[in-house]
Structure formats: structure tokens, C-alpha cells
Amino acid sequence: AQSVTQLDSQVPVFEEAPVELRCNYSSSVSVYLFWYVQYPNQGLQLLLKYLSGSTLVESINGFEAEFNKSQTSFHLRKPSVHISDTAEYFCAVSKISGNTGKLIFGQGTTLQVKP
Amino acid sequence: EAGVTQFPSHSVIEKGQTVTLRCDPISGHDNLYWYRRVMGKEIKFLLHFVKESKQDESGMPNNRFLAERTGGTYSTLKVQPAELEDSGVYFCASSFVGPYPNTEAFFGQGTRLTVV
Numbered sequence: 001a002q003s004v005t006q007l008d009s010q011v012p013v014f015e016e017a018p019v020e021l022r023c024n025y026s027s028s029v030s031v032y033l034f035w036y037v038q039y040p041n042q043g044l045q046l047l048l049k050y051l052s053g054s055t056l057v058e059s060i061n062g063f064e065a066e067f068n069k070s071q072t073s074f075h076l077r078k079p080s081v082h083i084s085d086t087a088e089y090f091c092a093v094s095k096i097s098g099n100t101g102k103l104i105f106g107q108g109t110t111l112q113v114k115p
Numbered sequence: 116e117a118g119v120t121q122f123p124s125h126s127v128i129e130k131g132q133t134v135t136l137r138c139d140p141i142s143g144h145d146n147l148y149w150y151r152r153v154m155g156k157e158i159k160f161l162l163h164f165v166k167e168s169k170q171d172e173s174g175m176p177n178n179r180f181l182a183e184r185t186g187g188t189y190s191t192l193k194v195q196p197a198e199l200e201d202s203g204v205y206f207c208a209s210s211f212v213g214p215y216p217n218t219e220a221f222f223g224q225g226t227r228l229t230v231v
Contacts, residue, residue: 004157009155032215036222041224042224043118043119043206043222043223043224043225044158044206044208044222045222046219049219051215051216090158092158094215094218096215099214099215099218100146100163100170100171100218101146101148101163101208101210101215101218101219101220102148102160102163102171103148103150103158103160103220104160105150105157105158105159106157107155107156107157108152108157108158
């Protein structure tokens with residue numbers, strides 16, 4: 001079985017400051033890793049994913065996440081946040097072998113960017 | 116191209132009543148998933164359809180929940196009778212069948228269910 005823990009329920013940060021949203025997972029099998037984002041009044045959108053290869057993955061809007069196998073972590077970072085980054089962020093995993101698309105999510109982290 | 120559509124977007128019902136949520140997946144997506152988020156907690160998997168067949172219903176909380184996907188197109192999730200603890204946001208997602216990235220899921224906006 002898999003589980004995902006997001007260590008912070010809320011992260012307040014000022015605009016243009018750096019941010020890190022933490023995610024740790026537990027799994028007895030190899031997994032794909034994802035970050036989803038939910039902007040206010042919208043559905044979940046895939047932000048970025050780690051499938052294989054380079055452990056550092058990037059999104060088109062400046063976020064990056066690094067897969068750390070030894071620490072079973074997939075923390076999300078951005079060097080300078082904007083007001084528009086205010087949203088809830090969800091870390092998720094999906095097992096690789098026999099993948100059915102089923103996702104196991106963490107509890108979510110609300111990023112509040114202040115002017 | 117239309118995305119995953121869910122309706123209603125909000126529903127407020129009294130305890131003991133019945134509610135039916137609907138999900139229209141992206142055209143061509145044989146995989147359809149239901150998830151639920153109870154306030155403040157994680158988004159939890161409920162079940163997975165492949166076309167009209169239930170592939171995995173391990174997350175369904177109890178027999179008050181009934182999911183159907185007639186004809187392998189849209190799906191409904193009925194809660195009967197609703198209890199207070201059923202309140203939350205119900206998400207639907209869909210994807211193609213096959214190895215990843217075919218199974219990359221696209222989510223709807225969710226239905227917020229409030230049972231009073």
C-alpha cells in the first residue's frame with residue numbers, strides 16, 4: 001500500500017519570496033510521483049510529474065520538484081512566488097507496476113501568497 | 116475539446132435524502148475514477164471504472180454509495196440515504212487505458228455536497 005504525507009497544511013509567504021512545500025511518501029513498490037494544483041473555484045490540474053530519469057522536474061510556471069529516493073520525498077519549490085500562485089497543492093503517487101491511473105493523495109497544502 | 120464535466124457543482128441536502136452526482140468524462144476515455152475529499156483531509160479514491168465495468172471499488176465507504184456507468188460513457192454516483200459524514204467534495208477524473216502516460220488523469224471541478 002502507498003501513503004503520502006504533506007507536512008504543512010498551510011504555508012503563508014510574501015510575494016517574490018521562495019517557497020517549499022514538503023511531501024513524503026511511503027510505498028513498498030516503485031511509484032510515479034505527482035504534484036496537482038487546485039486554484040480557487042477550479043478543478044485539479046497536473047502541475048508536474050516524476051516518471052523516471054532526471055530527479056529534478058520542472059513546470060511551465062516556474063515550480064520544480066526533486067525526487068529523493070533515499071528520503072522518499074518529492075518536495076515542491078519555487079524561487080519567487082506570485083500572487084497568482086495562491087492555491088491548494090496536492091502531492092500524489094501512483095504505483096508503476098500494473099498502473100491503472102489510481103492516485104493516492106496527500107492532505108494538501110494551501111499556499112497563501114501575500115502582497 | 117470539452118474536459119471532464121461534473122454536475123451539480125453544489126448540492127445541499129438533508130440527512131436521509133438521496134443525491135445523485137453525475138460525471139461526463141472526456142470523449143474516448145475508458146477509465147473513469149471517483150474520488151472524495153472530506154474537509155481538511157486527503158483526497159481519497161472511491162472507485163475505478165473501465166468502460167462500464169467496475170475495476171476497483173475498494174474505496175467505496177459503504178453500501179449507501181452506488182456508482183454506475185451505463186454504456187461506458189457518463190457515470191453517476193448515488194448516495195442513499197445521505198449521512199452528515201458524506202459531506203465533502205466529490206471529484207471525477209478520466210483517462211485513456213494503457214500504460215502511463217495513457218493513464219494520466221484529467222479531473223473535473225468537483226461537486227461540493229453538503230448534508231445538513
